[in-house]
Amino acid sequence: ALLAGERDAAATERASPWRALPDWRLNGSYRRTLEWHAPEREADVTVTYENDGSTARIATGDGPAQPFAWSRGATPLDFDVTLDGVRSSGRVYADGDTFHVFTQGVAETFEWRNVLAHAGDAEHGGGRLTAPMPGKVIAVLVEPGQKVEAGTPLIVMEAMKMEHTIGAPAPGVVAEVLYGVGDQVADGAQLLMMAEG
Numbered sequence: 238a239l240l241a242g243e244r245d246a247a248a249t250e251r252a253s254p255w256r257a258l259p260d261w262r263l264n265g266s267y268r269r270t271l272e273w274h275a276p277e278r279e280a281d282v283t284v285t286y287e288n289d290g291s292t293a294r295i296a297t298g299d300g301p302a303q304p305f306a307w308s309r310g311a312t313p314l315d316f317d318v319t320l321d322g323v324r325s326s327g328r329v330y331a332d333g334d335t336f337h338v339f340t341q342g343v344a345e346t347f348e349w350r351n352v353l354a355h356a357g358d359a360e361h362g363g364g365r366l367t368a369p370m371p372g373k374v375i376a377v378l379v380e381p382g383q384k385v386e387a388g389t390p391l392i393v394m395e396a397m398k399m400e401h402t403i404g405a406p407a408p409g410v411v412a413e414v415l416y417g418v419g420d421q422v423a424d425g426a427q428l429l430m431m432a433e434g
Contacts, residue, residue: 270425272350295320366403366429368422372396377418379411384434392416392428403428410434 268285285294285302294302303321310317314328327340334349376393379385389405392414412432416422 274348274350275345366391366406366427366431368394368396368424368426368428369401369403370396371424372401372422374416374418374420374422374428375400377414377416379414379429381411381413383411385409385411385431394422394428405431407431408434 268283271282271284273280273282280297283296283302284305285296287293292304292306295305296302304319305321306319308317309315310326310328314330316327316329318325318327325340327338329339330337334351336347336349338345338347372394373396374392375395378390378392385391385405385408387405387407390402391405391411392403394401394403409431410433412430414429416426416428422428
């Protein structure tokens with residue numbers, strides 16, 4: 238549902254290069270990690286898109302990648318999904334970043350954590366002080382041993398010509414700063430380590 242919604246949004250703004258979501262890559266495949274939260278479990282799902290735009294390989298956590306295809310059903314709320322050769326149909330209701338999924342007599346609710354939208358939000362940090370996307374460190378605002386409160390700005394990154402401030406997810410002490418000003422960092426790289434205190 239999330240992938241189809243992104244495609245629908247891109248289709249309504251065909252002239253905008255920022256809304257275009259091509260899956261084609263010159264030297265590889267487009268890959269992204271989606272963080273999903275559900276009651277009593279969390280999952281990082283890595284989606285590697287194929288160039289045709291409607292199929293992908295999907296892996297949960299460190300598990301093996303499985304073939305995945307999706308399409309719209311009879312209404313915009315209905316979806317057909319094939320995962321590792323098994324086809325399922327269902328209905329999805331989206332409420333912001335919360336998705337209610339109904340399939341084969343089972344109802345599940347999942348929350349998608351949009352790491353780009355919440356990169357600097359302390360309440361969404363979850364203790365993970367990682368880069369929201371590949372970029373460059375342009376400011377380190379703390380040093381090891383420094384006590385910080387929840388929401389204190391720690392590191393500022395530049396990615397895609399925008400600045401992203403990474404804030405402390407909770408009160409604590411900066412244990413180690415892993416990158417300095419000018420360093421290039423990969424998507425998901427641990428930027429610094431915190432200790433309770």
